[in-house]
Amino acid sequence: MAELLIEGVAKSFGPVVALAEATLAIGDGEFVALLGPSGCGKTTLLRIVAGLEEANCGQVLIGGRDVSALPPRARGLAMVFQNYAVFPHMTVGENVAFGLAMARAPAARIAKQVARAASLMQIETLLGRYPAQLSGGQRQRVAVARALAVEPAVLLMDEPLSNLDALLRLEMRAELKAVLREAGTTTLYVTHDQTEAMGLADRVAVMHEGRIVQIAAPSDVYRRPASVFVGGFVGNPPMNFLRVAAVSGEVRLGALRLSAPMEEGGLLLGIRPEQLAVVETGGFLFRVAVAEPLGTHLLLTGETGGQRMRAVVPPDATVVAGAELLLAFDPAAIRWMDAASGRAIGAA
Amino acid sequence: MRRDRLLAYALIAPSILFLAVIFLIPLGQTIALAFTRHGTFGLANFARMAGDLNFRNAVANTLGLVIVVVPLQLALALGMSMMLRHLKRGRELILWIWSIPLGVSDLAAGLVWLGILTEKGYLNTILYHLGVIHGPVSWLTYETPLALFIGILVAEIWRATAIIFVVLVAGTQLIPAEFEEAASVFGATAWQRFRRVTVPLLRPSIQTALILRTVLAFEAFAVVLAIGGQNFPVLLSQAYLWQDTNQDYGVAAAYAVLIMLITLAATLFYLVALRPRAGEVA
Numbered sequence: 001m002a003e004l005l006i007e008g009v010a011k012s013f014g015p016v017v018a019l020a021e022a023t024l025a026i027g028d029g030e031f032v033a034l035l036g037p038s039g040c041g042k043t044t045l046l047r048i049v050a051g052l053e054e055a056n057c058g059q060v061l062i063g064g065r066d067v068s069a070l071p072p073r074a075r076g077l078a079m080v081f082q083n084y085a086v087f088p089h090m091t092v093g094e095n096v097a098f099g100l101a102m103a104r105a106p107a108a109r110i111a112k113q114v115a116r117a118a119s120l121m122q123i124e125t126l127l128g129r130y131p132a133q134l135s136g137g138q139r140q141r142v143a144v145a146r147a148l149a150v151e152p153a154v155l156l157m158d159e160p161l162s163n164l165d166a167l168l169r170l171e172m173r174a175e176l177k178a179v180l181r182e183a184g185t186t187t188l189y190v191t192h193d194q195t196e197a198m199g200l201a202d203r204v205a206v207m208h209e210g211r212i213v214q215i216a217a218p219s220d221v222y223r224r225p226a227s228v229f230v231g232g233f234v235g236n237p238p239m240n241f242l243r244v245a246a247v248s249g250e251v252r253l254g255a256l257r258l259s260a261p262m263e264e265g266g267l268l269l270g271i272r273p274e275q276l277a278v279v280e281t282g283g284f285l286f287r288v289a290v291a292e293p294l295g296t297h298l299l300l301t302g303e304t305g306g307q308r309m310r311a312v313v314p315p316d317a318t319v320v321a322g323a324e325l326l327l328a329f330d331p332a333a334i335r336w337m338d339a340a341s342g343r344a345i346g347a348a
Numbered sequence: 349m350r351r352d353r354l355l356a357y358a359l360i361a362p363s364i365l366f367l368a369v370i371f372l373i374p375l376g377q378t379i380a381l382a383f384t385r386h387g388t389f390g391l392a393n394f395a396r397m398a399g400d401l402n403f404r405n406a407v408a409n410t411l412g413l414v415i416v417v418v419p420l421q422l423a424l425a426l427g428m429s430m431m432l433r434h435l436k437r438g439r440e441l442i443l444w445i446w447s448i449p450l451g452v453s454d455l456a457a458g459l460v461w462l463g464i465l466t467e468k469g470y471l472n473t474i475l476y477h478l479g480v481i482h483g484p485v486s487w488l489t490y491e492t493p494l495a496l497f498i499g500i501l502v503a504e505i506w507r508a509t510a511i512i513f514v515v516l517v518a519g520t521q522l523i524p525a526e527f528e529e530a531a532s533v534f535g536a537t538a539w540q541r542f543r544r545v546t547v548p549l550l551r552p553s554i555q556t557a558l559i560l561r562t563v564l565a566f567e568a569f570a571v572v573l574a575i576g577g578q579n580f581p582v583l584l585s586q587a588y589l590w591q592d593t594n595q596d597y598g599v600a601a602a603y604a605v606l607i608m609l610i611t612l613a614a615t616l617f618y619l620v621a622l623r624p625r626a627g628e629v630a
């Protein structure tokens with residue numbers, strides 16, 4: 001176990017800039033999720049940390065030691081690959097023991113560690129089988145057990161759950177969280193699934209176009225997104241952004257008078273759909289185009305003042321398409337964004 | 349469903365028929381020929397074959413060639429395909445150059461190497477100019493069996509390593525890079541990766557290449573004949589001798605049957621020795 005420091009790492013593949021610049025510090029035993037849409041450079045960053053890819057510049061430090069020039073095997077880490085990369089010619093037991101066998105650990109230690117990792121991942125009964133005889137979920141467990149068995153300083157995971165079906169993913173997510181908490185391993189976890197990142201991680205690093213745009217606790221990323229991109233990417237449904245104008249330090253939205261972070265000019269008002277509430281008087285007018293009953297809540301899609309907006313209301317509300325409602329929200333829930341740069345105004 | 353299966357058989361039928369006509373029937377005839385001498389059925393042809401002066405030499409030479417040349421070629425081809433796998437630039441060009449011997453006919457290759465190794469060949473000329481030898485030296489006589497063997501070995505390696513190589517290259521291309529990457533992340537050195545991951549994953553290709561190459565090595569003929577002539581008898585050149593020079597088709601057929609049995613045994617050996625462990629493939 002050790003802290004992981006990524007400093008100013010960049011990588012281009014010919015003309016393609018995969019990673020513009022990434023700096024990230026992960027504390028000892030911390031679980032950080034690297035979250036971003038596909039193609040934003042997550043895998044590239046993970047592979048650079050692992051030593052499978054060479055960065056154009058920047059450093060990777062594990063436990064204070066600069067490992068940038070070391071081959072993967074000398075970095076003291078373990079990795080769970082997206083397609084598991086469980087060796088098909090070895091039994092589950094041989095797979096889990098692989099890292100220790102390569103390090104020429106004593107047989108007794110190998111047996112002990114394999115048993116421990118297997119019991120953590122509940123694959124004790126599968127140790128004699130070959131990967132071809134396992135389901136996708138079981139292979140995934142083997143891949144995690146193989147990584148845990150070496151007691152790595154840092155554990156890297158690249159979308160480990162993305163090949164599982166939805167129900168299994170939910171199950172494995174909870175299980176992974178419990179197992180990794182118990183193991184206390186410093187973990188960098190790559191995913192494009194925001195619920196996975198929010199549910200698992202101590203902190204979430206949101207990536208966009210080769211850059212880390214926000215690093216914060218899941219609830220902070222959710223409530224206080226650093227940019228329009230983060231607000232739109234994290235959360236389902238995404239944050240609403242309304243183009244509004246400040247006049248004399250005030251923004252008017254229907255009957256609402258909101259104090260703006262600037263005197264005059266255009267800006268974006270960010271508000272989460274579930275922060276919106278239906279009111280009898282006051283508020284602003286919202287015209288419902290589609291109402292989707294989703295069990296736990298009712299998702300309304302419509303427009304206000306010609307701008308698209310989504311609202312989440314309690315499931316018992318009877319709202320039909322075409323209805324006109326008055327909506328209001330707590331001004332404290334607003335996230336103001338600069339209209340030009342798309343970045344949050346005020347503190348990060 | 350039933351109609352589909354009928355269609356499948358119907359589509360396969362022409363190739364089976366074709367094989368039967370050009371392969372199975374001559375095979376049957378050869379076997380019949382081998383077991384018949386002067387109209388009587390029996391092992392007389394085989395007795396004649398085994399009693400021949402050159403028979404033991406031919407067996408020893410053939411086996412010796414196979415046992416030395418096949419492992420050497422496998423090692424070389426594995427090394428070549430690994431080098432190619434880790435090249436970033438110029439892969440196609442090198443693949444192409446290394447595959448050139450595939451396009452050269454056996455006899456042409458044999459004659460080229462004869463030109464190099466013969467008394468007044470390139471090798472002697474170079475050695476003479478380097479001052480290593482003082483006059484023409486004969487390498488390819490029955491008095492210099494080791495030099496002759498090595499000469500044939502070198503020619504065979506040049507000519508036929510590419511067969512193993514292309515099979516292995518095709519095989520390595522089927523192995524996702526992830527396995528070797530996983531191995532290196534989990535602490536494997538380059539050699540451990542090769543031994544513990546790449547070679548086992550390549551096993552189906554290695555098996556195919558070994559079967560192909562071993563069968564061809566037992567049938568080595570043109571190169572051996574060009575370089576060694578009757579100084580280096582092998583099974584197939586003996587068969588040719590009995591057929592062409594001695595006009596004794598029965599003994600030639602006996603040789604053919606012997607070669608077939610040996611190659612069948614070798615194929616079976618590889619199939620069993622390199623089979624996957626139970627459960628390894630679904």
Ligand SMILES: Nc1ncnc2c1ncn2[C@@H]1O[C@H](COP(=O)(O)OP(=O)(O)O)[C@@H](O)[C@H]1O
Nearest residue numbers: 013016017018037038039040041042043044045
């Ligand atoms: N080996 C490579 N060669 C060329 N381009 C690559 C390579 N690997 C990744 N890229 C490019 O770099 C960008 C980031 O890729 P990647 O790190 O795999 O993204 P992510 O894992 O976030 O989906 C993509 O545009 C991708 O096409």
Ligand SMILES: [Mg+2]
Nearest residue numbers: 039042043044
């Ligand atoms: Mg990826």
